[in-house]
Amino acid sequence: MKLSDKTTAISDAIDKISDGASIMVGGFGIPGTPFCLIDELVRQGPKNLTIIKNDANETDMGIDHLLKNGQVTRLITTHIGLNARAIAMMNEGVITVEFCAQGILAERIRAGGAGLAGILTDIGIDTELGDGKQQITVNGSPQIVETALKADFALIHADQADTFGNLAYVATARNFNPLMAMAASTVIAETEALVPMGQLAPDTIHTPGPFVDHVVELAELTKEYAVVRR
Amino acid sequence: MSDARKRMVARAARDIQPGMTVNLGIGLPTQVVEHLPHDMQVCLHSENGITGIGPSLTYEQADRNLIDAGGAYVSPLPGTAFFDSAVSFALVRGGRLDLTMLGAFQIAENGDLANWKIPGKFSPGAGGGMELAQKARRVVVMTTHTDRKGAPKIMQRCTLPLTAKACVNRIFTDMAVIDVTDTGLVLREVAEGLSTTTVQAATGANLIIPDETLPRF
Numbered sequence: 001m002k003l004s005d006k007t008t009a010i011s012d013a014i015d016k017i018s019d020g021a022s023i024m025v026g027g028f029g030i031p032g033t034p035f036c037l038i039d040e041l042v043r044q045g046p047k048n049l050t051i052i053k054n055d056a057n058e059t060d061m062g063i064d065h066l067l068k069n070g071q072v073t074r075l076i077t078t079h080i081g082l083n084a085r086a087i088a089m090m091n092e093g094v095i096t097v098e099f100c101a102q103g104i105l106a107e108r109i110r111a112g113g114a115g116l117a118g119i120l121t122d123i124g125i126d127t128e129l130g131d132g133k134q135q136i137t138v139n140g141s142p143q144i145v146e147t148a149l150k151a152d153f154a155l156i157h158a159d160q161a162d163t164f165g166n167l168a169y170v171a172t173a174r175n176f177n178p179l180m181a182m183a184a185s186t187v188i189a190e191t192e193a194l195v196p197m198g199q200l201a202p203d204t205i206h207t208p209g210p211f212v213d214h215v216v217e218l219a220e221l222t223k224e225y226a227v228v229r230r
Numbered sequence: 231m232s233d234a235r236k237r238m239v240a241r242a243a244r245d246i247q248p249g250m251t252v253n254l255g256i257g258l259p260t261q262v263v264e265h266l267p268h269d270m271q272v273c274l275h276s277e278n279g280i281t282g283i284g285p286s287l288t289y290e291q292a293d294r295n296l297i298d299a300g301g302a303y304v305s306p307l308p309g310t311a312f313f314d315s316a317v318s319f320a321l322v323r324g325g326r327l328d329l330t331m332l333g334a335f336q337i338a339e340n341g342d343l344a345n346w347k348i349p350g351k352f353s354p355g356a357g358g359g360m361e362l363a364q365k366a367r368r369v370v371v372m373t374t375h376t377d378r379k380g381a382p383k384i385m386q387r388c389t390l391p392l393t394a395k396a397c398v399n400r401i402f403t404d405m406a407v408i409d410v411t412d413t414g415l416v417l418r419e420v421a422e423g424l425s426t427t428t429v430q431a432a433t434g435a436n437l438i439i440p441d442e443t444l445p446r447f
Contacts, residue, residue: 028278028315033296054315058332081354082301090353102277103319112317123323128347128391136302157293171295171306173279174313206314227292229305 002224003164003197008214011189014040022151023186024109025063026177029055029082032169033062034190035159035224038214041155042069050074051127052109052151054102054176055087061224067095076149078102084189104146106179111148113182113211118147154184158207161191165212174206181207188218208218234404234421239269240265241419241447242331242372242402249320249329255360258372258381261332275327277358278298278317281308292401299358319358323365330366334361334401335371339435341410343371343397344390351445357392363394375403375432379440382434385406406431407447414438419445 014037017023023041027146028034042065049072056077057063066072068084076098080086100108107119120143124130156177159170167189169177170213181187189207194217239258243265246252251273254260264287266272275284276298283298283419284305292303321327336344345418346356363369376382386402401408406429407419416438420429429438 028299029297031297077355079355079357079359087352087354091350097355098354099355101356101360103315103361106315106319114398121323123364126395127360127393129356129360133297149316171293171312172276172280172297173295174312175279178314179316215272225294227289227294229289230301 004085004125006161006165006209006215007163007194008188008216010036010040010216011044013037013214013216014044015187016160017041017044017046020048020050021045021079021153024151024176024180025051025053025155026175026180027053027057027062028172028175029057030061030225030228031171031173032157032175032177033057034155035222036218037060037155037188037190038062038065039222043070045071046230047071048088050072050076050151052076052149052180054078054105056080056083058082059085064197074098074099076100076105078105086153097158099129105149106176107184108146109176109179110151112150113179116128116148118145118172120144130133149183151184152186154180156181156187156190156207157211158188158189158194160193160198160200161189161215162195162209164197164209164214165189165215166200167191167207167212168200168204169206181211187212188213189216190217190218190219192221211218235445237373237421238404240371242408245370245400246329247274248269248272251281251326251331253277253322253366255330255332255362255419257333257394260300260302262363264329275318275321277315277318279313279315280304280310281321285308306396308418319361322358324362325340325365325367326363327366327436329368329370330362330400331372332363333368334371334383336390337373337384337401338388338399339384339386339410339415342388343369343393343398344388345393347391349391359393363397368399369397370400370402370404371398375405375429382432385434405432408437416440417444419447422446
């Protein structure tokens with residue numbers, strides 16, 4: 001038996017995304033953000049997008065290009081403090097921002113990927129983030145029902161991938177990537193290195209290939225991946 | 231940074247005990263690291279998926295894939311582990327975090343903490359703050375005693391949206407070390423050169439002042 005080849009040209013992979021799509025985007029700050037896939041999304045220009053990402057990157061990086069280009073109407077996120085444009089667009093009502101506690105966003109995505117309807121948690125109870133959400137009592141303690149999150153697409157950044165879509169991440173570039181890679185109808189992974197089948201040791205694979213639909217090999221990294229002088 | 235703030239940071243560092251797993255929030259708490267002995271056995275955690283954080287690195291030394299949650303380029307140690315965001319917060323919510331040090335906009339006398347939203351002005355989002363505040367075994371706050379206009383940040387009740395209720399155990403400021411107890415706020419230590427009267431006057435809630443000479447920092 002042989003595993004299928006999912007390598008796809010970046011333009012063909014992103015061409016599947018239409019107006020109104022919901023898109024999970026990996027990354028926590030710079031590490032793990034699929035900047036090349038985002039650039040192609042900006043080039044092709046679908047609008048009215050819902051973006052689910054931990055943060056909104058920084059001004060003039062990553063997600064900010066989508067915001068600047070007017071492609072985003074809704075952002076589900078945990079922290080946008082490093083992107084003044086995102087805060088301004090939220091304050092002006094140009095985009096709707098739904099804040100979520102960071103680990104709860106992770107668990108909602110994981111639940112979505114795992115075929116669960118939601119999770120129960122006491123995080124955010126008696127705060128604005130808990131207001132208006134369904135509560136149930138479990139073993140005597142009140143719990144918020146946090147619904148599972150799924151998306152039409154997930155844009156993933158891997159350090160290494162094989163042609164079947166087995167993925168390996170590196171250092172703190174892992175973050176939300178393996179969770180989002182389970183939670184979308186169509187999963188597109190960009191990879192810094194495309195390795196021959198069998199080269200990734202089975203024990204070192206973080207995301208198994210069956211979760212991944214398209215593998216995009218990056219010819220080179222743009223400057224946004226680089227170390228920033230702070 | 232003012233001398234009093236530097237002494238606050240140094241004083242807070244003394245609350246970190248060998249063997250602890252600790253998360254240091256963005257801002258003043260991050261600077262606590264500079265006051266820890268180099269050979270101290272302590273495991274630093276960051277929300278973005280790392281335990282065993284080593285010293286920060288310069289631009290020339292930095293690994294583009296290795297940061298802490300505040301975006302600083304950090305180094306690994308022997309024994310460093312990387313993991314995804316779900317695992318990172320399992321560690322927090324599951325009770326494996328001995329201590330977190332967080333910044334604050336306001337703290338109430340019952341330990342309520344507000345540090346994520348100033349409505350209409352600055353709403354960056356809570357990030358991982360809610361889970362840290364609610365679930366770390368010990369929560370300490372580091373903040374200036376008053377805001378830029380001189381108004382108290384320690385008050386009877388928070389007026390800003392809460393991060394978590396009744397979560398703070400200890401408050402470090404540039405004026406004092408204060409414990410949140412069942413009977414109220416207890417003044418434990420006072421900054422050099424200040425009287426307890428001055429500290430009380432800058433505080434928006436009643437301080438219980440023990441009838442003894444308080445340590446200075």
